[in-house]
Amino acid sequence: MNREQKAAAIEEIVGQIQESEAIFAVDYRGITVAQIAELRTKLAESDASLRVVKNTLTERAATQTETEALKALLSGPTALAFVRGDVAAAAKALADAQKATTFLAFKGGVLNGEALDADQITALSKLPTREVLYQQLVGLVASPISGLARSLNGLIGGLAIALDGVREKKESGEIPSGDAPAPAAAPAAEEAAPAAEEAPADVAPAVDAPAADAADTTDTTPQED
Incomplete structure (x- = not known):
């Protein structure tokens, strides 16, 4: 691999690191090409990809992206699962492959920039x-x-049962059918007071006493001759 190819590979790994929500590192020793292909198909269902990486190039990519937690995992044969989608589903796919092949031991990983150990990835696979x-x-x-x-x-x-019961009682005559009675008139708030009190028949209406006759102004005193 020449310098340009190395630079291109580093740039590609940088892009994968930046796009991933989680990265899981596994030891791929002992697994067959067919098993790797099957695992990649399973990981694709959770929008994840598996890549066998060259540690020196991946370390440089980790430096560029300031993913320091990833550097500690880059020793010995390493494959990285870059997870862009469902983290739990991707961890489960790797755990299932471990059980089926007895290979692919977890080395650790990174989730949202924080380091994960192997036990934590196993716990994620059970979510x-x-x-x-x-x-x-x-x-x-x-x-x-x-x-x-x-x-x-x-x-x-x-409500339907209740209405049906009413209908049956009407048909049997238990409840009289016909027009509903008119609603009772509401009583007036106040009874109208009589316009005027009638005087008793045997009592004459009161009449003001006539004014006293004007005094006779004629002088009846005998006049002196």
């Missing part, structure tokens, strides 16, 4: 995948709606 979590979330959201629908159906069903 629910993003798809499972999404299905659980949908179930939680849909559950109250289903309960409401059941309640409404129960209310509607109960």
Whole structure:
């Protein structure tokens, strides 16, 4: 590999590091080409890729991206899984391949710039995948709606049964059928007061006493002759 090829390889690894949410390092010794191909197909389902790297070039790429935690993993035969999608699903694919082949031991990894050891990657592989979590979330959201629908159906069903019972009682004569009685008139807020009080028949209406006759101004005193 000449200088230009090395530079191109480093640049490609830099891009993969920058695009990845997580990077898992495994020891690929003992695994066959067919098993690697099968693993790559499985990793692709979670938007991850597996790459057998040259440690010296990857170390330079880690330096350029300031991914210091990755450098400690670059000893011996190393393959890196670059995970852009579902981290748990990618870890599970690697763990399943370990069980099937007894190879691909975890060296460690990086998640959002933080170092992971082998046990932490194994723990990640046991978490629910993003798809499972999404299905659980949908179930939680849909559950109250289903309960409401059941309640409404129960209310509607109960109302229908009650109305049917009324109809049967009308048909049997238990409840008289016909026009509904007119609603009772609402009482007036206040009874109207009589316009005027009638005087008793045997009592004459009060009349003001006539003014006293004007005094006779004629002088009746006898006049002196």
